[in-house]
Amino acid sequence: MIEADGITKTYGARTALAPTSIRFAAGTTTALIGPSGCGKSTLLRVLIGLVRPDAGTVAYDGARLTPETAEAMRRRVGFVLQDGGLFPHLSLRRNVTLLADVLGQAPARVAERLDAIADLVRIPRARLDAAPRDLSGGERQRVSIARALFLDPPWVLLDEPLGALDPITRRGLQDELRQLFDRLKKTVVIVTHDVGEAVFLGSRVALMHDGRVVQEGTPRDLVDRPATPFVSEFLKAQRGLEDLEVAPGAGRGRALGDGGAAP
Amino acid sequence: MKRAASLVLPLIASAVAIAAAALPRTSSAATLTVGSKRFTESYILGEIVRLVAERAGEASCVHRQGLGNTGIVFEALSAGSIDVYPEYTGTIARELLHAPAAKDLDAINRLLAPRGLAAGIPLGFNDTYAIAMRAETARAKGIRALGDLAAHPEVRFGMSSEFVEREDGWPSLVRTYGLAAPPPRGLDHGLAYEALARGEIDATDVYSTDAAIERYGLAVLDDDRAAFPRYDAVLLYRADLPSRLPETFAALERISGRIGERDMRRMNADAEIRGATFPSIAAAFVDGGAPRPTSFLERLFAPDLPRLTAEHLFLVFASVVLGSIAGVPLGLWAAYRAAAAPRILAAVGVLQTIPSLALLAFLIPLFHRIGTAPALTALFLYSLLPIVRGAYTGITEIAPPLRESALALGLPWRSRLLRIDLPLASRSILAGVRTSAVISVGTATIAAFIGAGGYGERIASGLALNDGTLLLAGAIPSAALALVVEWGFGALERWVVPLPLRAPSDARRE
Numbered sequence: 001m002i003e004a005d006g007i008t009k010t011y012g013a014r015t016a017l018a019p020t021s022i023r024f025a026a027g028t029t030t031a032l033i034g035p036s037g038c039g040k041s042t043l044l045r046v047l048i049g050l051v052r053p054d055a056g057t058v059a060y061d062g063a064r065l066t067p068e069t070a071e072a073m074r075r076r077v078g079f080v081l082q083d084g085g086l087f088p089h090l091s092l093r094r095n096v097t098l099l100a101d102v103l104g105q106a107p108a109r110v111a112e113r114l115d116a117i118a119d120l121v122r123i124p125r126a127r128l129d130a131a132p133r134d135l136s137g138g139e140r141q142r143v144s145i146a147r148a149l150f151l152d153p154p155w156v157l158l159d160e161p162l163g164a165l166d167p168i169t170r171r172g173l174q175d176e177l178r179q180l181f182d183r184l185k186k187t188v189v190i191v192t193h194d195v196g197e198a199v200f201l202g203s204r205v206a207l208m209h210d211g212r213v214v215q216e217g218t219p220r221d222l223v224d225r226p227a228t229p230f231v232s233e234f235l236k237a238q239r240g241l242e243d244l245e246v247a248p249g250a251g252r253g254r255a256l257g258d259g260g261a262a263p
Numbered sequence: 264m265k266r267a268a269s270l271v272l273p274l275i276a277s278a279v280a281i282a283a284a285a286l287p288r289t290s291s292a293a294t295l296t297v298g299s300k301r302f303t304e305s306y307i308l309g310e311i312v313r314l315v316a317e318r319a320g321e322a323s324c325v326h327r328q329g330l331g332n333t334g335i336v337f338e339a340l341s342a343g344s345i346d347v348y349p350e351y352t353g354t355i356a357r358e359l360l361h362a363p364a365a366k367d368l369d370a371i372n373r374l375l376a377p378r379g380l381a382a383g384i385p386l387g388f389n390d391t392y393a394i395a396m397r398a399e400t401a402r403a404k405g406i407r408a409l410g411d412l413a414a415h416p417e418v419r420f421g422m423s424s425e426f427v428e429r430e431d432g433w434p435s436l437v438r439t440y441g442l443a444a445p446p447p448r449g450l451d452h453g454l455a456y457e458a459l460a461r462g463e464i465d466a467t468d469v470y471s472t473d474a475a476i477e478r479y480g481l482a483v484l485d486d487d488r489a490a491f492p493r494y495d496a497v498l499l500y501r502a503d504l505p506s507r508l509p510e511t512f513a514a515l516e517r518i519s520g521r522i523g524e525r526d527m528r529r530m531n532a533d534a535e536i537r538g539a540t541f542p543s544i545a546a547a548f549v550d551g552g553a554p555r556p557t558s559f560l561e562r563l564f565a566p567d568l569p570r571l572t573a574e575h576l577f578l579v580f581a582s583v584v585l586g587s588i589a590g591v592p593l594g595l596w597a598a599y600r601a602a603a604a605p606r607i608l609a610a611v612g613v614l615q616t617i618p619s620l621a622l623l624a625f626l627i628p629l630f631h632r633i634g635t636a637p638a639l640t641a642l643f644l645y646s647l648l649p650i651v652r653g654a655y656t657g658i659t660e661i662a663p664p665l666r667e668s669a670l671a672l673g674l675p676w677r678s679r680l681l682r683i684d685l686p687l688a689s690r691s692i693l694a695g696v697r698t699s700a701v702i703s704v705g706t707a708t709i710a711a712f713i714g715a716g717g718y719g720e721r722i723a724s725g726l727a728l729n730d731g732t733l734l735l736a737g738a739i740p741s742a743a744l745a746l747v748v749e750w751g752f753g754a755l756e757r758w759v760v761p762l763p764l765r766a767p768s769d770a771r772r773e
Contacts (some may be wrong), residue, residue, distance in 0.1 A: 048671050049670075050670055071674075072672055073673070074670070074671065075675035079672070080672035082664075085663055085667060087665060087668070088665075088687075089686045089687060089762075089764050098674070098682065099672050099673065099674060102674055102675065131763045147672075216409075247703070
């Protein structure tokens with residue numbers, strides 16, 4: 001379980017996070033959604049300690065995240081950025097195994113794990129010695145996910161991981177991600193601005209607005225029992241929601257059906 | 264990073280090796296180091312001393328040309344950096360010993376002895392103030408000596424400002440010979456010769472061995488009542504020289520009295536008017552005959568070229584290596600500690616704006632010496648700005664997602680620095696070092712002005728002697744070296760910077 005309690009963050013006069021508290025239960029996939037500037041990416045960065053909150057605490061299974069503990073705790077949290085954040089001067093192989101190498105893991109074990117993880121995210125082994133710039137955007141995200149999962153962390157945070165991809169690649173990766181999350185049973189927090197994606201990937205959805213979590217629950221909860229008019233307004237503003245209401249479980253609407261059924 | 268580490272060690276090792284080869288050797292049993300001041304006559308005499316000493320076959324001889332002004336060369340002699348240099352009795356007594364009463368060599372030597380120095384071997388001429396007139400005017404008026412001037416009040420004087428002011432100049436002349444002329448207007452020395460040649464004035468002050476006397480065909484009036492102090496050319500040397508290198512000293516004694524005023528004037532003119540090199544003038548003096556005219560290429564590839572190259576390379580290399588050792592960490596510090604950045608960047612920026620001669624003038628008293636140490640310090644300080652900026656820019660311009668990725672992975676700071684930040688910044692860091700090295704090649708020419716050698720030695724001499732060819736013979740190798748350094752860093756970049764980070768043109772070539 002990840003707990004964020006009473007997090008506030010201001011940048012000068014701008015409030016990024018009003019006092020915000022949220023829990024991510026073990027084994028769930030939660031999609032953080034909300035309009036641009038609502039604080040969802042900031043919250044994610046607070047969770048991994050890249051942004052230091054003005055007040056409030058973050059704890060992983062009860063262990064507090066502090067500047068002193070951050071480095072060790074980050075090794076148990078996978079983190080994926082929108083454009084992958086792959087190191088351009090390292091091969092894919094070195095990108096993925098970097099942390100394990102630095103931590104002094106046995107080369108044989110690292111090689112074994114690399115094979116397994118490459119299969120998991122479907123990177124051809126022959127591609128492993130290429131440089132990041134030789135890859136397509138979708139391939140880069142697979143490698144980035146492989147890097148995040150390499151040490152088998154119990155927690156995974158993703159910041160708009162598919163945000164920069166073309167629709168076809170994006171859809172394919174959405175399928176793969178969902179299978180991956182279902183299979184690995186990790187605690188996943190994924191930031192997205194796309195309601196369809198949120199509903200498709202997330203067993204739970206947290207909607208943020210003006211630095212606060214407005215509502216958190218299953219996608220169905222948000223649709224059926226919106227906490228504020230803003231929740232309905234935001235959901236309606238995006239396509240997929242009409243489908244969601246009209247034809248659950250069919251066509252694009254499978255997003256709702258599957259999402260609702262997910263653990 | 265392993266590659267970068269394996270790069271640094273050979274760099275330092277070769278810098279030390281070059282330093283050992285290039286640094287001025289201190290006097291050892293088998294070496295005679297001759298010094299000279301920065302004007303034509305001193306260069307020529309220094310070269311003659313070197314050649315004569317070398318022919319004695321006892322010691323290997325080095326001539327450290329044009330070390331600087333009197334104070335600097337005397338300092339070098341006192342410190343033992345040089346063994347001997349040509350000097351004038353009047354200068355020794357007045358400027359060095361502050362004892363104008365010491366008129367002869369015996370008196371001078373009594374004062375020099377406590378300092379472990381001695382003066383001797385009068386070369387045969389007296390380079391003092393003299394009054395010169397156009398030869399035909401003097402002949403027409405029947406003026407041969409200064410004593411004749413009193414009978415010719417119509418003679419128009421045009422004197423250098425210094426001569427008018429100095430107690431042993433105009434006032435002494437008027438007093439000694441009872442002249443009635445009013446104090447003349449001060450003129451620039453060069454202009455005075457022109458004015459004399461055009462007939463605007465009839466007489467001016469000259470140094471008795473000036474090449475211009477020959478150029479303008481002037482008559483020098485005899486100073487039969489000794490109005491002017493004597494500046495007899497002698498050798499000033501370390502007192503142990505005669506016992507340390509007896510054969511060399513004996514050979515030097517044999518040139519005593521061999522160089523008259525007329526000879527010196529001719530040799531000065533050989534250099535300044537006929538463009539002969541100092542070694543060729545010295546050879547002509549020792550072996551007889553006229554100095555061989557030298558082509559520009561001969562001057563460019565003169566025998567001192569390897570030494571100057573080694574000295575110049577050492578200055579550039581050492582300053583840039585030191586600059587990198589200090590500058591890269593400073594740049595990193597500025598990049599990682601945003602609060603410190605403005606102060607660090609401003610400090611190295613300000614250093615860059617200090618004029619180089621002012622910085623050297625400030626550093627010499629700090630080191631109590633001239634030569635390599637203050638020159639290297641100045642070059643080191645100048646090398647900092649591009650290097651610090653390169654490192655700072657390299658780190659601060661790392662894309663935020665890469666920075667976040669490295670942090671979010673949980674990499675320890677050391678690994679982040681060595682495996683992520685430094686490789687990502689390597690291109691910018693190397694560009695800073697490259698800029699610094701290329702600039703340093705140019706700035707290092709300044710070092711010669713304080714006796715640290717390098718191509719600047721020719722440039723400094725060229726400037727001091729108003730010899731454009733010599734200046735070019737120093738400037739061209741310096742420019743060539745800058746190109747070589749530029750090219751060398753291009754090669755280094757291909758070796759150090761990770762392939763995907765290189766400039767597109769480089770990457771395509773691989």
